[in-house]
Amino acid sequence: MSPLRRPARPAGAGFRPLARGATVLAAALALLSPLAGIAPAAPRAAGAADAEVQVNAQASLGRLSGTARGVNTAIWDSHMNDPEVARLMKAADVGAMRYPGGSYADIYHWQTHTAPGGHVAPGTGFDSFMDTVRATGAQPILIADYGSGTPEEAAGWVRYANVTKNYGAKYWEIGNEIYGNGHYGSGWEHDEHADKSPQEYARQVRAYAAAMKAVDPTVKIGAVLTAPGEWPDGVVGDGDPGDWNHTVLSQVADVVDFVSVHWYAGGSDTTAQDATARLARLPGELREVRSQIDRYAGTGSPRIGIALTEINANTGGARLTARPNGLFAADAFMTAMENGVFSVDWWNTHNGAGGITTVDGETDYGDMGMLSSGACTADVCEPAPNTPFHPYYGMKMTSELGTAGDTMVAAASSAQDVSAHAVLRRDGRLSVLLVNENPDAARTVDLAYAGFTPSGTAPKVSRYARGDSDITEVTGGEASASQVTVPPYALLTVTLEPRAGTGPGAAAAGTPGTPRLEAVTDTTARLSWEGAPGAARYLVQERDGVHTRLAGETTGTSVTLRNLPPGSTHTVDVLAADASGRLSAPSSPLAFTTGTPADATCAVTYHRDTGWGNGFVATVTVRNLSDTAITGWTVDWDWPTDHQSVSSGWGATFHQTGSHVRVTAPEGAGPLAPDGGSTASFGFVGANDGPNPDPTVFRLNGTVCSGG
CATH class of the missing domain: 2.60.40.1180 (Golgi alpha-mannosidase II)
Structure with a gap:
């Protein structure tokens, strides 16, 4: 492992993004x-x-967090603690610095400041790093050694950081890209556990969380997930109950405080639009992460944050230090934060020179760092150490938009x-x-x-x-x-500037709290929120892209929304109106999905049998719960994204138009017996380019079915 380059990912593991906003007429x-x-x-x-x-x-x-803009720092980087680094990061309002550096985290022992098999640069110890963090005014995001460490070693680090030194280190990840430990056939992440399954990782996360919180109950523990739609998402290993994310979350949702996801645009393009086209998929991937958390954490989901602890245009090739990647950095930071991420951490502060190309009339050094390391490729050398590259200015420009x-x-x-x-x-x-x-x-x-x-x-x-x-x-x-x-x-x-007497600053009412989902059925949702001082009434609005509509109004701090379509997803926020009708700023948003009717006359079970990142196999089982037999059936559903499709199927006839799928009973199929007396089952091979969420509503002959 070179001290300046990250290990290559396996083929098929390129990272692709989602929509920064629909075209608006x-x-x-x-x-x-x-x-x-x-x-x-x-x-x-x-x-x-x-x-x-x-x-x-x-x-x-949503609100900008104090840790919104972040960077990675690595113990092989001899310039990581240069005074100039803290000055530059402070100027860009960087609020998070991740240590000790990607895959090195799983070979790093904090007590001895060693990484067997890797290079540790002088002056990169934990206390020196914390000096830079404090000079920046940032918060550390620390990665506990999972690959070669123990819960006790991690607990000792918490004790040293927060009890002995009083650093107040809040965020602690358990390992780096542990799904890359070879369990799925490709491996780059060091992992000495005999059992490399997601079940074992989940068991260890629970042990790490218990040991670390016994020392300091205020620390936030993060578990590693893979980005939906990116390898190995959807892959089910031998003996596993599900793929990585579903297996891990089903076992740790009650003990973790955030999840850590990495995302790279992929490709070796030379224009800003090339990477931005892939950035269009990032919101969908983040929505699927939130949906997975919702599934396993239930009402506790809002307390679990999402951190995008590594992001960049690609893992090698052109336009890394060039202007297009600066534009991408600004767009990517804001896109991620707008889609529920509390910290976006660029890979890397310094990284090292790679392939030399010319992009937009400038030398591109093939360097994934924000700042120059002063390294050379053959006879071409980067500028002096800590010279900012374009991605630094892209990140810095986002600080012109706003602060925590x-x-x-x-x-x-x-x-x-x-x-x-x-x-x-x-x-x-x-x-x-x-x-x-x-x-x-x-x-x-x-x-x-x-x-x-x-x-x-x-x-x-x-x-x-x-x-x-x-x-x-x-x-x-x-x-x-x-x-x-x-x-x-x-x-x-x-x-x-707002016109005098207008805008939320002119309202006597404060901003309401983020709405909470108290109860949801197939057609209703009950919401509540913390009241705002000076509020005479509250307006609940639903957002669809840039547009909003009034969904409810009340003088209290709760409301029930009615007549919602089954299986539909909604994003709402709350505004307070003062006695003069002037409106506050909106609360942070809440997204929720309605269910399916409990007393439906049919039931459909959708099961993803296996997957491989951009494809999958699924089986669908249909039951007739009515009191009369059904002869000649059709099953309909809509894919949640535009990038899902049926490639081929068996046991029925398939037809897809846009995102709508209709499945028709095969010729000669017998009737579906009443009261669940018989079932119809069919399967198919599907394709997905990006996230692959399950459909939310199935209809049998036009009737909405329950989900099981």
């Missing part, structure tokens, strides 16, 4: 509720627009080469980040707002474009609240 604004109507912006600047970006300041995507406690809100772009993200500040300002992925042309963008009325004051504009050596504040020019021009291959953040 101006006519769709009619779907917005009156409480989120379009606010008139300042007079439009002259010039035809190439794109329209719509921002709904009342559609919450600010609210991420929905934004959507009409153009494929312009992405948008927005944050409602606690002081009432609104910041919008625009990413122009077109290398050849500037993009003029019209801006429209719901739930926010900009003042007539010129916006603050921060830019990172060709020719800029850092984030640059732009003065003058044609930028206004209604239209801005983004240079080619550039990042632009526009920060707007």
Whole structure:
């Protein structure tokens, strides 16, 4: 294992992403509720627009956490604790630093500061690392040695860190990419356990959690999961009850506080749009992680966070230090945080030179680090150590959007080469980040707002474009609240002041607490939340992308939503209105899925028999629970994503249109007996490109069935 490169993943383990926001048409604004109507912006600047970006300041995507922006640091990195590192990371509002470095974590012994079989650079000990963490103002994310360690060794590290030294280290992962220990045929992660199954990992996680929390009950324990739709997701090992994620979560959901997932875009592309196309899959993968947590943690699911503890464009090849990866970094950090991740940790602070190419007229060093390590490939050397590469400025630009406690809100772009993200500040300002992925042309963008009325004051504009050596504040020019021009291959953040007397800062009511799901049936959901001071009433709204609609209203702190479709997924938040009707900022969102009717006249069991990352085999069993026989049946379902399909099947006739599947009884099939007296069973080979969630609703001859 080279001290500067991560072990290669097996074939088929490339990491792909999900949607940063659907394309939005101006006519769709009619779907917005009156409480989120379009606010008139300042007079439009002259010039035809190439794109329209719509921002709904009342559609919450969650709060920015103090650990939102993070980086990995590795004990083989001799520059990890240079004073310049802390200065740069502090300037980018980095709130998390992960140690001791990826796969090295599973050979690292903290007491002796050794990693048998690996390289440990001088000056990289735990106390030196913590000096850098504290100088940055960040929180450590520490990886306990699972591969060659013990629960007792990890507990000793907690004791030293939080009792002896009083560092207050909160987040502790158990191992790195343990699913890569060879159990599924490919292995890069060191694991000395004789049993390398997910069951054994789960048993050990429980032992680690017990030992570590016995020392400090306040620590947060994280278990390793694989990204849904990425190898080895869906693969069931010999003797295992399920694949890695389902097996681990079923046994540890009651003792862990967060899960750790890694995500790489994959490929060796040279343009920003190449990787961003794969970034379109990341939200779906994160939704599936949350769905898996929901399944096994139940009402305890909200307390379990998701950390994306490694992310980058790819694991080798071109455009790693180049401008396209800087654009990708900004887009990826915000996409992950908008989809429920509390910490996004770039791989790596320093990494080392790889293949040398030219991208966008600049030398790309094939380096997965944010900062130069000063290394060389043949006779080509990187700039001086700690010189920032473009991904650093991409991450830093996201700090122009907001800080801990600010609210991420929905934004959507009409153009494929312009992405948008927005944050409602606690002081009432609104910041919008625009990413122009077109290398050849500037993009003029019209801006429209719901739930926010900009003042007539010129916006603050921060830019990172060709020719800029850092984030640059732009003065003058044609930028206004209604239209801005983004240079080619550039990042632009526009920060707007609210019109006097408008915005959440003008409301006498505070922000309500995050809604909780108290009970759910096939057609209803009962929600409750912590009240807000100064609230006269509460508005519950449902979000669909950038659009919202009023779903409920009450003077209390709970509401029951009715007439919901069975098996449907909903995302809601709550706003408080004061006595004058002025609205607060939205609460953090809650996503939930309704069930299927308990008294249905049919039942369908869907079982994934096996999988291999981008394909699977499933069996479906149908029972007739009515009091009359059914002759000639059809079973219908809709795939939850656009990237799932039936490839071939048996025991029935299959037809798929878009995401809808209809299965028809084979010719000559006998009737389905009443009262569950007989069953029909069929199977198929499916394909998935990205996450592979199970369908939520099955219909037998048009009737919604129960799920078992």
